[in-house]
Amino acid sequence: xxxxxxxxxxxxxxxxxxxxxxxxxxxxxxxxxxxxxxxxxxxxxxxxxxxxxxxxxxxxxxxxxxxxxxxxxxxxxxxxxxxxxxxxxxxxxxxxxxxxxxxxxxxxxxxxxxxxxxxxxxxxxxxxxxxxxxxxxxxxxxxxxxxxxxxxxxxxxxxxxxxxxxxxxxxxxxxxxxxxxxxxxxxxxxxxxxxxxxxxxxxxxxxxxx
Numbered sequence: 273x274x275x276x277x278x279x280x281x282x283x284x285x286x287x288x289x290x291x292x293x294x295x296x297x298x299x300x301x302x303x304x305x306x307x308x309x310x311x312x313x314x315x316x317x318x319x320x321x322x323x324x325x326x327x328x329x330x331x332x333x334x335x336x337x338x339x340x341x342x343x344x345x346x347x348x349x350x351x352x353x354x355x356x357x358x359x360x361x362x363x364x365x366x367x368x369x370x371x372x373x374x375x376x377x378x379x380x381x382x383x384x385x386x387x388x389x390x391x392x393x394x395x396x397x398x399x400x401x402x403x404x405x406x407x408x409x410x411x412x413x414x415x416x417x418x419x420x421x422x423x424x425x426x427x428x429x430x431x432x433x434x435x436x437x438x439x440x441x442x443x444x445x446x447x448x449x450x451x452x453x454x455x456x457x458x459x460x461x462x463x464x465x466x467x468x469x470x471x472x473x474x475x476x477x478x479x480x481x482x
Contacts, residue, residue, distance in 0.1 A: 274446025306458030401428035
């Protein structure tokens with residue numbers, strides 16, 4: 273099970289995530305959010321990380337030239353597009369050498385045409401609640417007949433307490449957590465990060481992706 277800890281902003285919590293076994297770490301470069309950080313901050317934070325840790329910068333409805341420029345400044349490997357970005361935007365970011373993780377509200381993904389879902393099956397996606405970052409899971413019933421065919425991450429309201437049940441219901445390839453490992457909005461907890469990762473790593477095989 274792939275694990276991404278998102279919305280990190282301090283060296284202490286970043287190192288806790290890495291030490292506990294996270295596969296990816298995310299930083300919010302979209303402005304105006306409780307978890308927002310600068311490209312310069314991210315560049316300093318990711319310096320010296322093990323090469324197997326995927327570094328992800330999160331953007332939302334920002335011009336693609338700004339996205340590419342700030343991702344380069346931050347020295348991250350992957351760009352997460354978490355707004356209304358188009359297929360052309362995704363391809364433009366890929367053309368600049370970055371990996372892309374495209375995030376959608378689960379309800380929006382479920383409404384895609386078969387052709388749209390087939391296109392996204394060739395790329396990595398993340399399915400979230402309608403209002404990301406609010407700590408509320410989406411109703412898994414929306415994916416009953418529209419489960420993604422490619423690699424995808426489950427996000428939205430995950431916590432150490434509910435992640436097992438939600439993974440069992442949706443069978444993703446991985447999970448993404450932010451507010452679920454915080455003691456207050458934007459403030460990560462080392463203990464909750466460790467607990468979340470330990471819980472996911474301990475899930476029985478029957479609950480993980482097929």
